[in-house]
Amino acid sequence: MTRINLTVDGMKVSDDVEPRMLLVQYLREKLGKTGTVVGCDTSNCGACTVHLDGESVKSCNVLAVQADGHDVTTIEGLAKDGRLHPVQEAFRECHGLQCGFCTPGMIMQSIDLLNHNPQPSEQEIRVGLEGNLCRCTGYHNIVRAVQYASGQLVAAAGEAGGVAEEVTPA
């Protein structure tokens, strides 16, 4: 067993873990943070994406011991004082999900993308989310959600469900 000390969603945690324990296992099984999900066995799907020191990583492809001394943010650490993170809000507004399984990873990667590129083009969004798979093939609304979060789409007024429309350049 190896002692690890890290910060997860703003909370300092300390545990003895087996070196083989994956970060995603640690988050789910030790800390009960089941918002971060495992969607594949090959590190392809990106559903388990979290931020390690502010940058997106696939938590199935990091050992818990490698996170020793570092700062982890999961989907559960985004909302503040009961208010959704703007990207979470955007996914809800644009219905950027169908079954919802890929959503935690999609949101974490979308935030990373916007941190590096606040005004991405549609193509840049699609490339930026390359490491996240949606098996419902709901990519269209996911891309719109990222555009919405970046301020490049506005919700149409008065429509229930808030259908998003592109901003027409003045």
Next chain:
Amino acid sequence: MIPAPFDYVAPSSVEEALAALQQHGDDAKILAGGQSLLPVLRMRLNAPELIIDLGRIDSLRGVRDDGDAIVIGAMTPHSVVGADPLVAEHALLVAKAVAHLADAQVRHRGTFGGALAHADPAGDLGGPARALDAQFVIAGPAGTRTVPADDFFVDLFETAISEDEILTEVRIPKHTGWGAHHEKMVRVAHQWPICAVAATARVEGGTIADIAIGLANMGSTPLRARGVEEALRGQPATEDAVRAACGRAAEGANPPSDLNGSAEYRNHVVTVMCRRAVLGAVQGAGA
């Protein structure tokens, strides 16, 4: 699935890491960024007794200027290499290839040295390393030695690094002002390429003064397309000249046949991709 149990050390210096490696021999495995190793461990394709994590050795990270070369620390993450101004200025081909490497999450964790030491023949960095005549600095019990890219890649997943050695940095001779283009053919997003071509060129007055081309997944190691290079050196940077020369792209190649394409298909498609890569490189160089 989770990995089989292993012991774990995270040394803070190369010397400590070498000592651990010497003590445990082939029961030990070096962990760099882990983006290839961890899937292998999870699928139980390998079960080392000891993992030596280089992640705590700060001296192995970063890019620096060293006169006629830039030096990339083996543990520098791809995302850092891809955004580094020295890389963009002196080894543009590396920046172009890194942009195509896997996906953003993998680029944050995966390391430049780790990917090269893994020596996947379909990897994105082997072609650029060969094209740019990279030098691999390898530390071992007897000290440090430097291996040129032409000798570094030995076979499928096999390099010149011995079991008691560690890759510490990669020196890339400056290719300042060279244009560069990386052409990668993938069946689905963030997969290994069916094949890839990395080309970099220097153009003077509309003539290709110098050119270097690396190929991925066209054999058991990354290759140089020397025939195309020879045919193009001193030639006008025109589409016709490039098209004719790139017909030689598969010379000396021995590509695999798999579900993504036959060897025959790869031998053809590499000529097309080579043309695109070379045209991109010479255009980038101002032709």
